[in-house]
Amino acid sequence: MEEITETWEYDGSFYGFLCLVDQAFSRKAFPVLILTPETASESLFMGEWTTTNEARAQKIYRRLQQRLTAENLQFIQTGFYATLANKERSLLDAIEIALGTKDSLENYIGHPAVLAVRKAIKTLLGEVHLFTGFVRFEYVGNILFSKIAPKHYSLPFLCPHFAERYPNEQMMIYDETHRLLAMIDHGAVTLIEDSDCPNIKETVEEQEIQSQWRAFLSAVTINERTNSKVQMGHLPLRFRGNMVEFD
Incomplete structure (x- = not known):
């Protein structure tokens, strides 16, 4: 040509x-x-x-x-x-x-x-693979919700992983970088482009779960063995903004 x-x-x-x-x-x-x-x-x-x-x-x-x-x-x-x-x-x-x-x-x-x-x-x-381990969900009523900020257009490739892993759940994942909302309803995936982040409100039960999760992480952490450089190699800073354990 x-x-x-x-x-x-x-x-x-x-x-x-x-x-x-x-x-x-x-x-x-x-x-x-x-x-x-x-x-x-x-x-x-x-x-x-x-x-x-x-x-x-x-x-x-x-x-x-x-x-x-x-x-x-x-x-x-x-x-x-x-x-x-x-x-x-x-x-x-x-x-x-x-x-x-x-x-x-x-x-x-x-x-x-x-x-x-x-x-x-x-x-x-590669980014999709990392997000399979770094996505954090929280309960909003009966729906699992998560917000991510990927560099790449990863969300459409990420959804099948969670749809297959949690076939009986209703989930929403919001990509704030590309303003893309994914709705996963018992394994069926729907993508909504040019979307604002849903206005969510954590339940009292969810706040308690998050508090217990932070308490567990604090209990198993050995401060004297902290190595920030190695930690960043396994969990880069850009993923931590939407992870409850770093909130």
Whole structure:
């Protein structure tokens, strides 16, 4: 595919990206830069706006399902939610490679675009893994509630872990970084974008549970053996703001 010195812009959604994919392959050209409303404010360039069309996006997604292996399609989808500068441009290169092979994109890490996406995915999933141990829930009525502040768009990948682990519970997890609310109802996950944090109020029972938890941690702590440097290696400071034991 030819690379052209153009800048394109879209709304930042996955459907919007699929419309960009359709536009790029229809024109047989990839732009040098792709902007979203967030990155456009930091750029000196004006982009050609690509309108998101849900029907068009679904059509392209079905075509990708037909022509890409399930593994490579998952690589593209996960890569879209990873944090990477001008990731859309790298993903277009990855899609072009995937369309021409049945091999895993993992075998093409010699290509700069594929390698960049792979590293971004590894960082994203690494954060997800950490949050499986660092999320702290509290009871708000009959609902388990937690608030997190991830660097990456981790919440959609984190929810299946808790949905499977607690299939009989109702839970809410709020991502204050991306203003994303996840509602998990007996294993079924619903995501609400651009959401404010729910106004919650702890019950007396929950306050007592938290008090007992802090008392337990205080009792098992040996102050003379405290090693802050080692502790930060196992539990970085950025995770502690929403953990009850550090409240």
